[in-house]
Amino acid sequence: MEETIKEIWYACYGSNIRKERFMCYINGGTPPGALKNFKGCVDKSEPRDSRTITIDHEMYFAKKSATWNGGGICFLKAKKDSSANTLGRTYLINSGQFIDLVRQELKFEGEIVIDFKELIKNGFYNCMSDGRYGLLLYLGEIEGKPVVTFTSEVFLENEINKPDEQYLLTIIRGLKDIYQITDLEILKYLQSKKGVENLFSSSQLQKIIRKV
Template sequence: MIWYVSYGSNLLAERFHSYLTGSDATGPFGAHPSAPWTGLPSEDRWLWIDHALYFAGVSQRWTGSSAFVSPEIGSERSLAHAYLIEDSQFAHLAAIENAVEAVPLVAPDSIAVGTCAVLQIDTQGDTFRGKYDALLRLPDINGTPAVTVTSSSVRERGTPADRYLDTIRRGIDSSPFDIDADTYLAQAITRSATIFVP
C-alpha cells in the first residue's frame, strides 16, 4: 500500500476516483481507463505539505496550465488530500498523469523524505507527455510511505483553465479546513510567475 498525496484537481475525491474506476468521455472529467484494481482508497485524509503550489505547462485534458508543487521544501505550504491505495493503482495513476503506457517507478523507501527521484519517461512528442516526471517522497503517514508526483523542472508559464480551477476549488471546499479557495488559488497563480525549480 502507498499514500498518494494529491494537491490539484485530485483534491476532489470524485475526480480522483475516476482514475481508479475509469470514466467515459461524456463524464465530467473525460475518458479514463480503469486501474488494474478498481477498489476505492482504503482511507483518505487531509493534510498540509511543505511544498509550494504553482501552475505551469499545458494540460491536454484541461487545456490551461496544470498544478505542480515545488520539489523543494519551503515556507509556503499546500493543501493536500492523501489516498491510501494499492501499488498497482499508483503505477496506473502515474502512467495516466504522464500520458504514457507505463512508468517504471522507484521504490519510495529508496528516496529520502523531502527529495525527488526523476522517473525514466520518454518525453518525446507531445508537450504534455512526461510532465509529472518526479516522484516526491513525503513524510510517512502512520508508517506507510507517502508520495506525490510533480515536475523536475518548471515548464512554460501559463494560466489554468477556469473549469480546472473550478474542480480544484470544489476539492478545497470539501476539505475540513477553513480556507478561502479563491484567495488560495490566486496566491498560487501569482507564485507561478516567480517559482524556480533547480
C-alpha cells in the same frame, strides 16, 4: 524495502483533491468538466482512507492540458519551502494502484518501475525524466506508510499558464469537500499561486468560487 511496501498514501494538490475526479483514475471515465477519458487502474478498489495534508512545496499552474481545455494544471516546485502551505489530500491506495496512477499521469503505456527504497532514502525518485509528472517526492509517512506525490523535476517557469475555469472549480469543490474553509480563504489561497496571480482579477475569482 520495495517488496514490503504494499500501500501508499498518495498526496495530491490539484484537481484530484476532488474525490469524484480522482476516482476516474481508479475506475476509469471522464471527470466532470474535463475532456479526457481515463483508463483507470487494474485494481479498482476504493481508497481505504483519505486525509488532509499540508505540503511544504510551492504550488503553481503551468503547461497546456488537453484534458482541461488547454489551461494550466498544478505542479509543485521540487525544492522544499517551509513557508509554503499547499493544501492537499491523501488517499491510501495500494502500490499497484499508485503505479497505475503514475502511468496515467505520464500518459505512458509501458512498464514503470518505482524503487520505493531509493525514494524514501533520497526524498525523491525520477521515474521518467521527460514526463511532466515524472519526479516522485517522499513527504514522510502516516501510520508507518509512505506519503508520496509527484511533480515536474524542473520549475516550469517559462510555461506558467492560466488554468481553465472548470479545473479551478474542481479544485475548489475538492477543497470544500474536505476542508473547513471559507470563500475568502480560498480566494486568498488561489491568488497567491503563479498562473493565477495577476491573471485573474479578484472579482473574476470570486465569481468562480461562488459557483460552488
